[in-house]
Amino acid sequence: MSERLWPEDGELVVCTVVDVKDFAAFVTLDEYDRRPGLIPISEIARGWIKYIRDYIREGQKVVCKVLHVDTSRGHIDLSLKDVNDHQRREKIQEWKNEQKAHKWIGFASEASGIDPARITEAIRSEYEMIYPFFEDLVLLGDEVLGRLDLPEPAVKALMEVASDNVKVQKVMISGIIDMMSDKPDGVNVIRRALRSAEAKIPGVDVDITYLGAPRYQIKVTAPDYKTAEKAIEKVAANTIGVVERAGGTGKLIRKQK
CATH class of the missing domain: 1.10.150.190 (Translation initiation factor 2; subunit 1; domain 2)
Structure with a gap:
């Protein structure tokens, strides 16, 4: 049930059909303490309707769009036809x-x-x-x-x-970074750069694999692609930044979803 007592105009709500007449369907709103709502026949489906029961029946769960709420009368007008499959x-x-x-x-x-x-x-x-x-x-x-x-x-x-x-779906993307340093302590510079890539990002897992000098693969696992893309950009920027500040070079040369 929603914390709010009444739905808002334009909101999508889950309803249970309790009665179907020739002119309308009467429902209760599952998320709003079973408040009653009305779907007029003109809002059941697009086009001309000969038999309303061809489109809606008692006991059915339907998703409706809220057209109007009159709290003083306790009246909620709904539309079924304005809700697409998605x-x-x-x-x-x-x-x-x-x-x-x-x-x-x-x-x-x-x-x-x-x-x-x-x-x-x-x-x-x-x-x-x-x-x-x-x-x-x-x-x-x-x-x-x-x-x-x-x-x-x-x-x-x-x-x-x-x-x-809870089983949270995650996505994985990968990128390959070239890092080079010709300084006497170049090996240590690369190590510091890789350690910077291990910085904790909430909700994101980062895995780094050595592919052979000067290439390293970064795999990022996150809840969604947007978060993953931001994370891999941040990891690459941190890593390359350490190398460049030490006089070396680095670049993210490829990303894969």
């Missing part, structure tokens, strides 16, 4: 993830003896949704937990639950 799949997956995340809070509460409402409140002080918190917990660990006002038993339980249940 939006529907993403919203359903997001909703399922949130359902799982709330169960995980229950597991952490049971293990730690801390009220689940207190755990949820602490997470919501930093995150709008719960599932991204658990993803960050797996990637960043103590950096995330340090921001939460929770006792140690709850912190430990959350970490264990996240480790047991």
Whole structure:
């Protein structure tokens, strides 16, 4: 369930169809305490509709776009036709993830003896949704937990639950760096450069392999390509910078996804 009491215009919401009439479908909003909503027949599908039940039926889970919210009347107008397949799949997956995340809070509460409402409140002080918190917990660990006002038993339980249940998808990219130094201590310069590449980047793993002088391969594993690209640029800049400041040369000559 959302922390907000009412959805906003334009928001995508997961609904359960409770009744279908010739002129409209009546639904409840799963994320908003089962508040009732209405999909008029004109918003069911594009084009002329002969039988509304060809498009929607009782008990069905649907993703709708919020057209208008009247809190004084408790009325929510929705559209089914304004949601494309990609939006529907993403919203359903997001909703399922949130359902799982709330169960995980229950597991952490049971293990730690801390009220689940207190755990949820602490997470919501930093995150709008719960599932991204658990993803960050797996990637960043103590950096995330340090921001939460929770006792140690709850912190430990959350970490264990996240480790047991969250499987974060990662991507890997690689780059090849040429580094040369003709100084008497050139070997030490290269070593210092490689050590600089090992600097910790939150949520990113860096692996360096010697390919044969003067080439070194850098592999970066990260949650997404954007983060990976930024990380490999940073690693390359740090490494090459050490060599150049010592009078040598270096360049990133190739990147591969």
